[in-house]
Amino acid sequence: MRNPLWSRPTRGRLAARRVRQGLRAFSLAVPDQAVPTGNISSRVIVHVDLDCFYAQVEMISNPELKNKPLGVQQKSLVITCNYEARKLGVKKCMKVRDAKEKCPKLVLVNGEDLTRYREMSYKVTELLGEFTPLVERLGFDENFVDLTQIVEKRLQQLQSDDLSAVTMSGHVYNNQCIGYKTAKCLEALGIHTVHELQTFSSKILEEELGISLAQHIKKLSFGEDNSSVIPSGQPQSFSEEESFKKCSSEVEAKKKIEELLALLLHRVCQDGRKPHTVRLSIRRSSSKYYNRESRQCPIPSHVIQKLGTGNCDVMTSLVNILMKLFRNMVNVKMPFHLTLLSVCFCNLKALNRAKKGPMDYYLTPSSSTTSHSGKHSFKMKDTYVED
DNA sequence: TGGGGTTAT
DNA sequence: ATAACCC
Numbered sequence: 001m002r003n004p005l006w007s008r009p010t011r012g013r014l015a016a017r018r019v020r021q022g023l024r025a026f027s028l029a030v031p032d033q034a035v036p037t038g039n040i041s042s043r044v045i046v047h048v049d050l051d052c053f054y055a056q057v058e059m060i061s062n063p064e065l066k067n068k069p070l071g072v073q074q075k076s077l078v079i080t081c082n083y084e085a086r087k088l089g090v091k092k093c094m095k096v097r098d099a100k101e102k103c104p105k106l107v108l109v110n111g112e113d114l115t116r117y118r119e120m121s122y123k124v125t126e127l128l129g130e131f132t133p134l135v136e137r138l139g140f141d142e143n144f145v146d147l148t149q150i151v152e153k154r155l156q157q158l159q160s161d162d163l164s165a166v167t168m169s170g171h172v173y174n175n176q177c178i179g180y181k182t183a184k185c186l187e188a189l190g191i192h193t194v195h196e197l198q199t200f201s202s203k204i205l206e207e208e209l210g211i212s213l214a215q216h217i218k219k220l221s222f223g224e225d226n227s228s229v230i231p232s233g234q235p236q237s238f239s240e241e242e243s244f245k246k247c248s249s250e251v252e253a254k255k256k257i258e259e260l261l262a263l264l265l266h267r268v269c270q271d272g273r274k275p276h277t278v279r280l281s282i283r284r285s286s287s288k289y290y291n292r293e294s295r296q297c298p299i300p301s302h303v304i305q306k307l308g309t310g311n312c313d314v315m316t317s318l319v320n321i322l323m324k325l326f327r328n329m330v331n332v333k334m335p336f337h338l339t340l341l342s343v344c345f346c347n348l349k350a351l352n353r354a355k356k357g358p359m360d361y362y363l364t365p366s367s368s369t370t371s372h373s374g375k376h377s378f379k380m381k382d383t384y385v386e387d
Numbered sequence: 388t389g390g391g392g393t394t395a396t
Numbered sequence: 397a398t399a400a401c402c403c
Binding site: 290296297 | 400
């Protein structure tokens with residue numbers, strides 16, 4: 001009972017997602033690898049995954065939509081929808097036609113402008129940030145929150161009282177109980193520890209669980225390591241993109257690029273930092289599946305300096321740069337057919353102070369993220385649970 | 388499929 | 397600097 005770990009029931013896909021992201025998650029107790037250092041041997045990671053986020057945002061801004069089947073539309077797709085619509089058979093990423101057919105009463109709102117979604121998304125992250133700085137974003141609608149220190153603190157407070165009075169909510173993992181669904185399947189195979197899973201025959205595992213799940217949990221068993229929730233902080237890039245049926249002339253492309261750029265400049269103004277790199281991405285109609293090409297280059301320093309000033313020359317300079325990138329990718333002397341254009345600002349840097357002085361120490365962005373580890377910076381290799 | 392975003396190479 | 401992969 002010493003080191004309980006709390007979590008809501010784990011859904012395998014979440015751990016899987018983190019593994020795919022290279023974040024190296026663990027969902028099983030690992031008695032074999034427990035590190036007997038410190039007084040905590042497990043971590044508490046909560047995965048906050050907002051359902052039909054865009055639809056929720058729309059219903060908040062227009063409550064009349066709440067009781068109607070609602071879909072958020074981008075081009076010819078219903079990218080997400082509320083529960084009402086889901087009940088009536090509408091699915092994510094459904095063609096508008098099919099959705100209308102399934103659900104004639106479906107109300108559609110255009111969700112191609114992500115501004116409000118982005119703002120709400122960061123509000124959610126900020127809210128979670130009030131509990132701990134260890135909040136990691138994944139897309140607009142997911143956050144991973146490391147509550148280990150908070151839980152530990154709480155347990156210490158309770159220890160002096162009566163620990164038996166503590167109500168455990170959700171699943172409790174420790175060395176004695178692996179309450180995990182997959183773990184139960186594994187138990188039947190005689191696999192009780194991660195080590196046993198690691199050394200278990202892949203072939204037999206695949207036969208028993210199916211190749212997909214088998215390979216998946218085999219990977220989990222190696223855990224790779226125990227990297228922590230990495231605070232996302234400010235975004236590292238801004239981009240605006242638009243897809244379309246056809247763009248086949250340079251003039252047309254230029255016009256679209258100008259539109260995207262204008263939106264981007266506005267956003268960069270608000271952020272305060274300055275991008276040092278621009279990137280242009282395209283998708284050609286010939287590309288069968290997900291396929292983009294991009295060209296990027298540094299932004300000239302004189303352009304960077306004028307970036308927040310509302311100077312029109314900035315726009316002109318950047319368009320010229322982007323068109324060079326464009327011609328670098330597309331042979332404009334030959335016929336071409338594009339279905340997407342995207343402009344991205346990245347390599348964001350804080351503003352340079354004109355003069356160096358004693359205050360610069362405080363004004364320079366520092367990588368102070370390690371301070372959160374504090375006294376708990378020892379490795380916590382044991383268990384990783386999430387939801 | 389949209390309109391984004393980060394990480395790996 | 398570009399591709400690959402995430403939602």
